[in-house]
Amino acid sequence: MTEPKKLYIKTYGCQMNVYDSERMAEALGGEGYVGTDVPEDADMILLNTCHIREKAAEKVYSELGRLKPLKDARPGLKIGVTGCVAQAEGAEIMRRQPLVDLVVGPQSYHRLPAMDAAVRAGGKALDTEFPQADKFTALDARTRANRAPSAFLTVQEGCDKFCAFCVVPYTRGAEASRPAARVLTEAQALVASGVREITLLGQNVNAYDGHPQGLAGLVHDLAAIEGLARIRYTTSHPNDMDAALIAAHGTEPKLMPYLHLPVQSGSDRILKAMARKHTAEHYLRLIERIRAARPDIMLSGDFIVGFPGETEADFQASLDLIREVGYGMAYSFKYSSRPGTPAAEKPQIDEAVMDDRLARVQELITSQQRAAQAAMVGRTVGVLFEKPGRMPGQLTGKSDYLHAVHALADGARIGQVCPVRITSSGPNSLAGEVVS
Numbered sequence: 001m002t003e004p005k006k007l008y009i010k011t012y013g014c015q016m017n018v019y020d021s022e023r024m025a026e027a028l029g030g031e032g033y034v035g036t037d038v039p040e041d042a043d044m045i046l047l048n049t050c051h052i053r054e055k056a057a058e059k060v061y062s063e064l065g066r067l068k069p070l071k072d073a074r075p076g077l078k079i080g081v082t083g084c085v086a087q088a089e090g091a092e093i094m095r096r097q098p099l100v101d102l103v104v105g106p107q108s109y110h111r112l113p114a115m116d117a118a119v120r121a122g123g124k125a126l127d128t129e130f131p132q133a134d135k136f137t138a139l140d141a142r143t144r145a146n147r148a149p150s151a152f153l154t155v156q157e158g159c160d161k162f163c164a165f166c167v168v169p170y171t172r173g174a175e176a177s178r179p180a181a182r183v184l185t186e187a188q189a190l191v192a193s194g195v196r197e198i199t200l201l202g203q204n205v206n207a208y209d210g211h212p213q214g215l216a217g218l219v220h221d222l223a224a225i226e227g228l229a230r231i232r233y234t235t236s237h238p239n240d241m242d243a244a245l246i247a248a249h250g251t252e253p254k255l256m257p258y259l260h261l262p263v264q265s266g267s268d269r270i271l272k273a274m275a276r277k278h279t280a281e282h283y284l285r286l287i288e289r290i291r292a293a294r295p296d297i298m299l300s301g302d303f304i305v306g307f308p309g310e311t312e313a314d315f316q317a318s319l320d321l322i323r324e325v326g327y328g329m330a331y332s333f334k335y336s337s338r339p340g341t342p343a344a345e346k347p348q349i350d351e352a353v354m355d356d357r358l359a360r361v362q363e364l365i366t367s368q369q370r371a372a373q374a375a376m377v378g379r380t381v382g383v384l385f386e387k388p389g390r391m392p393g394q395l396t397g398k399s400d401y402l403h404a405v406h407a408l409a410d411g412a413r414i415g416q417v418c419p420v421r422i423t424s425s426g427p428n429s430l431a432g433e434v435v436s
């Protein structure tokens with residue numbers, strides 16, 4: 001028997017990359033690869049990359065530089081770049097860093113087995129096409145591995161929105177949905193291998209149209225799977241939140257009360273310049289409707305500070321919107337100019353101004369986050385235990401509202417949703433006691 005080849009994948013960026021890394025590992029599993037956590041042992045290293053901000057993209061080149069000694073020591077080691085930097089920069093990556101053997105974009109990684117054969121034969125392999133056929137139909141069914149209780153499942157890819165700052169429409173291509181029947185088959189396989197919670201993924205997941213009733217229809221069909229306890233979805237665009245999906249938050253008990261709904265800015269002038277195609281008022285009324293359907297829903301969002309042309313008054317409008325919504329948590333970023341996007345042509349805001357605004361917005365968000373966590377103390381919430389905690393006898397899991405929760409509990413409860421009374425709130429997690 002030949003020794004199995006070892007595969008090390010490092011994943012950057014969003015949850016879709018996490019999902020893609022799993023699928024790539026499974027695809028290469030068919031070529032005799034097994035996963036390793038030790039890059040020094042690997043026969044193949046893949047960096048599954050993110051292009052969203054300049055820092056994310058530059059990380060790839062510094063990481064590749066660090067891999068040089070490994071490659072020098074083991075010439076049989078093959079190094080590949082996958083994901084959104086691969087899509088955006090293609091062959092340029094090999095020119096800038098000749099140690100790279102393989103470059104494959106997010107829409108063509110089902111071709112990895114053939115590309116592996118090519119690089120093993122001593123060649124280089126590059127594929128950044130947007131093939132007509134859906135890569136998922138070309139990939140094998142999910143393996144029957146024992147899985148963690150919580151899994152991602154990509155149901156929609158790509159983006160047609162073309163926000164003026166964003167590379168995703170260029171790296172992931174046009175919006176496309178997987179047929180509901182295929183999603184259901186994959187979900188059933190995941191549940192059969194131990195999954196209790198599925199997070200449906202898409203760059204604009206609520207634009208999902210692979211089911212006649214859209215994402216709400218898919219959620220209802222998934223909820224019928226016995227053994228599946230929880231459903232979540234991310235990331236949503238405000239303009240794609242339809243009435244059926246909002247209603248599902250009130251009627252579907254398996255749909256968890258947490259929604260990530262980015263708005264980016266609270267200033268209509270900036271929203272217009274960003275080409276978001278909605279106003280702050282539209283977003284706030286939408287939140288009202290969602291809260292009417294599910295009053296306890298925990299909201300999260302994304303904010304960009306320092307978009308070209310953002311004044312102090314525009315920035316204040318973002319702070320006002322955050323105060324009005326009251327987020328359970330939120331992410332904020334300094335605007336990063338991305339080559340090829342419309343906003344990259346505009347005069348850029350001073351870095352020090354951006355730093356100052358980022359610090360102020362983060363202070364506000366952190367205070368809301370702390371308040372939302374503190375408000376959980378004394379309440380009893382469902383917690384899906386996922387793994388042992390840091391302290392002996394302790395398990396850690398996620399509440400219905402996606403808070404990390406620690407509690408003393410028997411290991412047999414991993415994979416179960418248990419009622420937990422929250423007793424205290426720390427900076428990034430809650431502690432509680434299992435009620436029954």
Ligand code: SAH
Pocket residue numbers: 052053165166167168203204235236237262264302303304333334335336337338
């Ligand atoms: N499809 C999702 C988000 C994808 S990118 C949506 O529409 O909400 C994730 C987040 O990165 C975005 O919500 C935005 O806040 C941030 N982002 C995207 N491009 C950026 C850029 N050029 N500079 C700074 N932040 C950016």
Ligand code: SF4
Pocket residue numbers: 159160161162163166167168169203204237
């Ligand atoms: Fe990017 Fe906008 Fe599409 Fe989200 S909706 S992925 S921010 S272009």
Ligand code: F3S
Pocket residue numbers: 012013014015016017049050051052083084167168171172203
């Ligand atoms: Fe990054 Fe691509 Fe996701 S750019 S955020 S890895 S879609």
